[in-house]
Amino acid sequence: xxxxxxxxxxxxxxxxxxxxxxxxxxxxxxxxxxxxxxxxxxxxxxxxxxxxxxxxxxxxxxxxxxxxxxxxxxxxxxxxxxxxxxxxxxxxxxxxxxxxxxxxxxxxxxxxxxxxxxxxxxxxxxxxxxxxxxxxxxxxxxxxxxxxxxxxxxxxxxxxxxxxxxxxxxxxxxxxxxxxxxxxxxxxxxxxxxxxxxxxxxxxxxxxxxxxxxxxxxxxxxxxxxxxxxxxxxxxxxxxxx
Amino acid sequence: xxxxxxxxxxxxxxxxxxxxxxxxxxxxxxxxxxxxxxxxxxxxxxxxxxxxxxxxxxxxxxxxxxxxxxxxxxxxxxxxxxxxxxxxxxxxxxxxxxxxxxxxxxxxxxxxxxxxxxxxxxxxxxxxxxxxxxxxxxxxxxxxxxxxxxxxxxxxxxxxxxxxxxxxxxxxxxxxxxxxxxxxxxxxxxxxxxxxxxxxxxxxxxxxxxxxxxxxxxxxxxxxxxxxxxxxxxxxxxxxxxx
Numbered sequence: 001x002x003x004x005x006x007x008x009x010x011x012x013x014x015x016x017x018x019x020x021x022x023x024x025x026x027x028x029x030x031x032x033x034x035x036x037x038x039x040x041x042x043x044x045x046x047x048x049x050x051x052x053x054x055x056x057x058x059x060x061x062x063x064x065x066x067x068x069x070x071x072x073x074x075x076x077x078x079x080x081x082x083x084x085x086x087x088x089x090x091x092x093x094x095x096x097x098x099x100x101x102x103x104x105x106x107x108x109x110x111x112x113x114x115x116x117x118x119x120x121x122x123x124x125x126x127x128x129x130x131x132x133x134x135x136x137x138x139x140x141x142x143x144x145x146x147x148x149x150x151x152x153x154x155x156x157x158x159x160x161x162x163x164x165x166x167x168x169x170x171x172x173x174x175x176x177x178x179x180x181x182x183x184x185x186x187x188x189x190x191x192x193x194x195x196x197x198x199x200x201x202x203x204x205x206x207x208x209x210x211x212x213x214x215x216x217x218x219x220x221x222x223x224x225x226x227x228x229x230x231x232x233x234x235x236x237x238x239x240x241x242x
Numbered sequence: 243x244x245x246x247x248x249x250x251x252x253x254x255x256x257x258x259x260x261x262x263x264x265x266x267x268x269x270x271x272x273x274x275x276x277x278x279x280x281x282x283x284x285x286x287x288x289x290x291x292x293x294x295x296x297x298x299x300x301x302x303x304x305x306x307x308x309x310x311x312x313x314x315x316x317x318x319x320x321x322x323x324x325x326x327x328x329x330x331x332x333x334x335x336x337x338x339x340x341x342x343x344x345x346x347x348x349x350x351x352x353x354x355x356x357x358x359x360x361x362x363x364x365x366x367x368x369x370x371x372x373x374x375x376x377x378x379x380x381x382x383x384x385x386x387x388x389x390x391x392x393x394x395x396x397x398x399x400x401x402x403x404x405x406x407x408x409x410x411x412x413x414x415x416x417x418x419x420x421x422x423x424x425x426x427x428x429x430x431x432x433x434x435x436x437x438x439x440x441x442x443x444x445x446x447x448x449x450x451x452x453x454x455x456x457x458x459x460x461x462x463x464x465x466x467x468x469x470x471x472x473x474x475x476x477x478x479x480x481x482x483x484x485x
Binding site: 050051052072075076078079080081082083084085086087088089090091095098099100102103104105147148151 | 243244246247248250251254255258259320321322324325326327328329330331
């Protein structure tokens with residue numbers, strides 16, 4: 001079964017189509033990147049797939065569950081790490097993780113085990129007692145992803161996870177995201193071409209709510225007849241026929 | 243369990259902000275001390291402790307509205323709520339978690355005010371317990387206002403509307419500082435059409451043991467609390483859907 005099957009998904013805000021007739025599939029365990037300029041429709045797509053906003057038309061099926069008719073079932077298999085860092089600033093790192101365990105109804109033993117597991121996976125032990133609001137951007141993103149992983153999602157949405165991070169923090173997050181490949185289906189949106197190139201199994205390039213290109217980085221470079229992925233991306237979004 | 247988790251988080255966010263503690267506890271305490279000191283040095287009965295304390299407890303709750311509204315509006319503008327909206331939580335989980343933890347904070351604030359009032363020579367009586375009990379419906383009114391303002395306004399707007407306007411409305415239209423009959427006229431009519439004076443009169447009636455005079459004020463407070471709570475829940479749900 002595909003992790004995600006999107007069928008003619010559209011979203012309009014007034015007369016403006018943020019996403020128009022989007023159709024694609026994402027395999028289980030795949031890391032799929034959605035690329036596009038600002039306003040391309042990436043975040044709106046993620047919001048629809050994570051049941052944060054309803055589609056105007058069309059549907060998508062996450063592990064067979066409809067985002068239109070089975071939102072609660074979809075929510076039980078997904079997690080989202082939003083574009084902005086989504087942590088409770090007045091709570092410590094440990095308390096943030098406890099919060100997510102609590103909202104997913106984990107019993108005490110499972111909560112402790114999960115926090116321990118994520119602390120080791122994301123190397124959070126040194127900052128467990130620090131207030132989330134006082135952490136650097138890189139650590140906040142790391143915590144944000146840890147919070148998304150608490151629920152053991154089958155599908156993880158990472159909306160611009162490395163936006164605004166320095167080179168080292170970005171590289172560390174890339175390692176973390178790579179470690180998730182194969183276990184979790186990851187949908188990533190990013191503005192950084194090198195990020196998509198380095199991490200993705202496949203990418204989709206969007207512009208004005210429409211999917212312009214779909215395939216692996218190599219396939220897209222071949223389609224655009226470019227040696228560099230960034231050049232291929234620019235060629236595609238500028239509308240040069242490929 | 244899920245409501246408890248969210249409530250604990252909301253309580254921590256409120257209580258860990260030093261400004262909240264300064265205004266929520268410090269300000270009512272300073273007012274009680276200051277006005278009692280003034281009373282001790284003037285020949286007229288202007289700020290007698292048994293008259294002043296119920297008013298200060300109600301006035302203090304206007305800060306509870308500010309804290310609650312600020313938390314909700316900040317949550318709305320951050321991505322934390324978006325994250326939580328993708329968790330298997332219901333709308334009632336969110337709404338109750340913003341209401342329930344604020345109630346004990348409001349009662350705690352009232353208890354501190356009455357404890358200080360006892361030190362300032364408020365006669366010890368079982369009526370203090372009734373007054374603390376009567377703060378619950380008043381708290382609901384102010385919590386509902388917080389939920390409404392937090393759902394409607396940005397955190398900057400909350401600062402203006404709740405931090406400046408509501409605290410002043412509560413101060414001037416509640417009879418805390420002066421007898422409204424001294425002003426009379428339209429001012430008094432407006433004040434009695436709003437819930438703040440009734441909240442203070444409810445507290446004063448409970449503290450003085452005037453239980454016959456309690457019911458009309460209680461009905462005013464509960465009526466306003468119910469209407470504002472319904473409006474707040476409606477607006478919150480609409481914002482939740484929009485987000």
